[in-house]
Amino acid sequence: MRLRIVGVDLPGRTADTDPAGPPYRDVHVGVQRRDEVVDLVPGDAASAVWDLEVTAKPEPVDFGGPFVHGRRGARFVYLAWGSVAAGGGFHTFRRAKIHPADAGAGLVTEAAAGRGVLVARLGLTDARGGPVCATVRPPLVRWELVPE
Secondary structure, X not given: OEEEEEEEOOOOOOEOOOOOOOOEOXXXXXXXXXXXXXXXXXXXXXXXXXXXXXXXXXXXXXXXXXXXXXXXXXXXXXXXXXXXXXXXXXXXXXXXXEOHHHXXXXXXXXXXXXXXXXXXXXEOEOOOOOEOOEEEOOOOEEEEEEOO
16 A cells, blocks of 8 residues: 655744754755665755555554564654755654554545545654654644545
8 A cells, every 4th residue: 555645834944943952954854764774855845744554454444564663553664854964864853653543444445445645644843843853743743545
């Protein structure tokens, strides 16, 4: 099944999330595959889109694959925020959890049957102007099925 995450309203390339320390610079966001963050998008991009292949089981709703984390009944995809070092390393400082089961069994069943792409749309800036983090659920995430 294809899962697409569409992020808009990115917070910028600097994040001042730790009052005790200096702000993070050259901020990027990516999706976590197992223990690595891939498909990095600059924090000042107009939008970010990740197309992921996941396995899905509609009843009871469950997901699997290298982008899926968590235990059965509480699976999620991580969006990871971090700063890119001069040598190319990525230092994660914040993560957001997107729960595909929040789309509902109907949309998951349709997507698993190949009748479209399950799409999550969300803003990537929190109320304080920083990178969105923690668990992000509806209404902050809007789920829909779109044609391939």
